[in-house]
Amino acid sequence: MAINQILPFGTVPGANVLAPADYQALAARLAGFSAGTAKSRELNTVWRQASFVAAMIGQYIADKAGQDVLDNGDLAALQEQFVAALAASPALTGTPTAPTPAASDQSTRIATTAFVAGNFPRIYSISALPTQDVGPIIVAECAEVWNWVSGQYFTGYRSPLCGRPLDGHTNLPLASEVDATGGLLSKADYAALWGYAQEQGLVKTEALWSANRGSHWFSDYSATQFRVPDLRDMFRRFTGTDADTANARVLGSRQAAQVRVKSKTWRIIGTDSDAATYALPGGESQGISQMDSLFPDAGTAETRPRNVAYPPRIHA
Structure with missing residues (x-):
């Protein structure tokens, strides 16, 4: 256990000291004692008041810092010990209070119950x-953790999933979704989504958007509104090298439909398998026909796999 050598003076009951009222009225208390006879009771009172306060501080240091407090005249060491004692975690009792920091305070200040x-x-x-x-927050309607972002096009809270195309599973969009059917949205009300579109380079002119309906593109419709993608009737395809043309596919780009057919060449030599005949004039050579391997999108019936439909949505 740490020791304290800063000891009190004249603290026993009946000690030869002045009563508090007499000491308060003592003329020498303000100006100090002058030359002449010193009265022990008056001097004892001065020494006791100084010593018992010093002793209390010394004992506080020993108890809280766990360090010996020595009567060696080392003022710097005593000050260092005192600071260490103040920094020790106090054992508070009762109902102590403290100022409540602002909600955004991330310092080492005391966090009150209100904070x-x-x-x-x-x-x-x-x-x-x-x-x-x-700091990170939970958005109740979305059951998601959103983070604060600060950039050229948007500053505020936004979901990390903002802008992601989604397969809707409800008839109406959830609170975190908007329909991806080419509608117009307010730039103020959907600032996070508008910021995402600009950050990713997905904002096009209205004319270019219309010519490429089905792309994951947005249009700068007006000063207050923007148009979202229209993803209806579109299949998804991952970006990379286009296997058909060797051109790189970029985020949100659209590609027309195409039917792939195996390339075939056949020869016409005369009679076919159902007993009908194909006559070749005398001296003529046999004919060769070939089918093109790819049919472009002509707006007619297309090849499609079995599928299930979901409303196209975008995470807002």
């Missing part, structure tokens, strides 16, 4: 998101 109740868990409605960075 904790207002921040953990940080659950917000999608219609009432914080306007400053308070």
Whole structure:
């Protein structure tokens, strides 16, 4: 156990000291003692007041810092010990209070119960998101963790999934979704999605958007509105090298339909298998016909696999 050598003076009951009222009225208390006879009771009072406060501080250091407090005149060491004692975690009792930091405070200040109740868990409605960075939050309607982002096109809270094409599984979009059917949205109300589209280079002119309907492209429709992609009737295909043309496919690009048919060449020599005849004039050579291997999209019936339909949506 740490020791304390800073000891009190004149603290026993009946000690030869002045009563508090007499000491308060003592003329020498302000100006100090002058030359002449010193009265022991008056001097003892001065020494006791100084010593018992010093002793208390010394004992506090020994108890809290666990260090010996020595009567060696080393002021710097005593100060260092005192700071260490103050930094030791106090054992608080009763109902101590402290100022409540702001919700966005991420310092080492004391977190009051009001601060904790207002921040953990940080659950917000999608219609009432914080306007400053308070750390990751949970958006109630989406059951998602959203993060604060700050960039050229958008600053605020946004889902990491913002802009992702989705297979809708409800008749109406969820709170985190918008229909990907070419509709118009407010740039103010859907600032996060509009920011995503600009960040990814997916914003095109209205004319280019219309000529490539089905692309994962957005259009800058007006000063207040933007158009979302129309993904109806489209299959997905991962980006990379186009196996048909060797051209690189980029994010959100559209490709027309095409029917792949095995290339065939056949020879006409006369009689076919159902007993009908194909006559060749005398001296003529036999004919050769060939089928093209690929049919372009002509707007007619197309080849398709078995499929199931879901409403096209985009994560907002």
